[in-house]
Amino acid sequence: MSELYQKLENIVSDQFISDNEYIRHSYSRNVDPLLQGVPDIIIRPKDAKEISEILKVANQEKIPVYPRGGGDCEFGGSKPIGNNGILLDMKRMNKIINLDTKNLIVTVEAGTSWGKLNEYLSDFDLYTGCMGPGSGMTASIGGGISHHSVGGGGCAKYGACTNQLVSLEVVLPTGEIIETGSQANKYSEYPFNRFGNGPDLAGLFCGDNGIMGVKTRVSLQVFPRPTFANYKTFLLERKSAEISSEIFSEIRKMGIEVYDAMYIMDLVVNVGCQQGLFPMWDDLKRKKGIFFYTIEANSEEELEAKTNQLDQIILNKRKVQELGPEISEGNIAKWHYEEQGHWQMYHNLWGMFPALEPLTAECFTPISTYPRILTDLDQWDIEHNDDIQKITEITGQRPITGSGPILLIDGCNVELTCGFTSFSAYHNGKYHDLIDEINEKLWKSVLERVTRHGVQWYMMGDMMSRMMVEIGAYPEAFYNLMKSVKQTLDPNLILSRGKFKFGND
Ligand SMILES: Cc1cc2nc3c(=O)[nH]c(=O)nc-3n(C[C@H](O)[C@H](O)[C@H](O)COP(=O)(O)OP(=O)(O)OC[C@H]3O[C@@H](n4cnc5c(N)ncnc54)[C@H](O)[C@@H]3O)c2cc1C
Structure with a gap:
């Protein structure tokens, strides 16, 4: 057993840590079929204090740490980038801590699923407004906040789930624990408002794709369900x-x-x-x-x-x-x-066919723009017919280009679920690599094409966070600011190393 493993085991006990090969592989992917990174160690922490200790050890050893909620990211965001690091499975932290029925605020541990929380709230005729993402039966509140998720119902009325955020408890990459909003006043007994006591530091962790801190506790506004x-x-x-x-x-x-x-x-x-x-x-x-x-x-x-x-x-x-x-x-x-x-x-939809490989391009865009984007996707499909044909010949099924459901969200915007859905109906093992190679090439190409329509990515993971940098889509001043904030909070690039290409990778 390595010295590092021993130190981590001392923090969480032997029941909640593993370096077993099968376990490591079962945490090496998210829902996309292409991106893989095998972690060295899996840990299921119980609270912010344990996470703080783990991050301190990771800083001493300069080892990356990847937080994971439900693992539903479509862009490989909650698995390692490369084969390395400690994977933090947040799903053990799934307690509903408090429901403040007078002020309509619920506080939960970040690994709680949207399904579990809303089932609990329904006993009080309450709901979270935006019900989190369409994956809410498995996806966690912490994952939703890290993605600015929309989609599981209610987001035309309430917007993304981050709109109802009141306060966060976050473990910073170097191990300090902070609380945001009303809780930045140490005399405040319970969370009641996001804005005030200085800048909106909660905003730094909303849609951060897990790079700025580990969310451990989330307080959300809840709403009475109208009759x-x-x-x-x-x-x-x-x-x-x-x-x-x-x-x-x-x-x-x-x-x-x-x-x-x-x-x-x-x-x-x-x-x-x-x-x-x-x-x-x-x-x-x-x-x-x-x-x-x-x-x-x-x-x-x-x-x-x-x-x-x-x-x-x-x-x-x-x-x-x-x-x-x-x-x-x-x-x-x-x-x-x-x-x-x-x-x-x-x-x-995700399980529509056996061996379906959704290579999505899920993004926000103004209502007026999506018909044009869909027409351009038809054109993209024609331009890439040769590669698409190769997959059709091997699998017997032609990949599908187009959109999934298009959903009204905040303001005059929609969530556009589009992209390229391929197949991996292998007849024998020898075509795996070829299909993966073509799929990856086509996926990157469709993502770049959609990016050039000026859309906004919210779930970025491994794929989109790196692509935005690779294709030069970020204006230099914006990227430099994001990088210097990251370096201030996370000087050893411990948390989700590799995303947004902040290091030399
Ligand atoms: C069937 C299906 C339907 C989907 N529908 C939608 C939809 O309608 N709308 C939508 O927005 N998305 C959708 N998604 C994508 C995804 O499920 C959501 O974005 C969801 O919010 C991710 O939550 P998760 O707990 O699975 O996060 P994970 O995939 O585990 O993690 C997502 C990101 O957050 C980080 N993270 C997770 N927990 C924490 C934490 N506690 N602290 C810090 N960082 C953390 C991870 O490192 C990663 O970068 C869908 C996916 C699937 C498979």
Whole structure:
């Protein structure tokens, strides 16, 4: 046993540390199929104090540390970059610490999943507003805050999950423990507000992709779930990308508060129906684009007024057909709101085919821009037909280029889930490397293409954090500022070493 292992074992006890080869390999990937990095040691810490001690040892030994929540990052963010380091599995820290029902603030350990937290809150008729990401049944609160996650329901009304952040407890890369917001006043008994007591230091850790500190405790605003809700689904028979973008835009211009609004392109509707994912649309004669909204209200009058306003916008468009009110009649909006479809949908999409390899380009972009980006992706597909053909020949399935669900988020922006979905249906082992090589080349190419549309990445992980630097997308002054903040907080580049290429890698 190495001296380092011994020191770490003394901190957490032998039950919660391992360097077993199988365990190390099981933590070497996230949900993308291509990026791998095998950690040397896995630790499941119990609290901030243990993490602080671990980080102090890592600094003495100059060993990188990678925090991991649910491991759902699509860009390889919660596994090592290269084969090295200590992986911190945060999922043991999953306690709900306090619900302040007077001030509507919940405090949890950062490894708690969005599913667990919202199940707990539902007993009090409360919810987190934005329900975290679509992966919320497994993804952690700490991972969501580290990504600025959106998507698991409610983000048209509440925005990204970082919008409801009140306070963070963070272990800095050198081992000091701090609290942000109201807790920066040591006389404050409990978290109540994010802003004040100086600059918004919580912001430094929001969307940081795990590079600035390890989040250990998170306080979030929670909200009473309104009593009334309505949900409608529409078939957009022509020009569905353009029409959906017009609808999103008009909703915002008219100031109508929707809880969720989503567009699902024709291709996903078609392929999803073939794969049995959308039984509610099996009977649709024309499998075209789908648009749906969900709304909430505190009275029947308010609900009716909002529904009428929305119907006016949507049904005024040409060739739009409203589907029936029940889930069995095609109303996916009802399933999305009432049956936690907001989490199930994404988990289902990821498992649509055996050997599916989603190489995504998930980003934020203004409503007005996504039809143009989707048209350009069609063009990208044509330009890369030779490589795509090679994969088709080996696997028997043609990779799919396009978008997944497009979701209205804060302001006049959407979360655009797009990219290139490939396959790895190997007939024999000899093609693994070839498929991986082509997939990686195509993935990088599609990501660069989408970046050049000026989009905003929020989940960056290994792939996007390094690519932004490699293709020179960051303005120099911005990158230098980010680098000097990182060097001040983390002089040995311990935390998530390799991301954003701050070192010589
Ligand atoms: C099926 C599926 C659906 C998805 N849907 C969405 C969606 O709708 N919206 C969306 O935004 N994303 C989505 N994602 C991506 C991803 O699941 C989310 O971004 C999620 O928030 C990640 O949480 P996690 O706990 O799995 O984080 P991980 O993948 O474990 O980690 C994410 C990043 O945060 C860091 N990190 C994790 N915990 C901590 C901590 N406590 N302190 C410091 N750093 C930490 C890691 O180092 C890593 O960089 C989806 C992924 C899948 C597989």
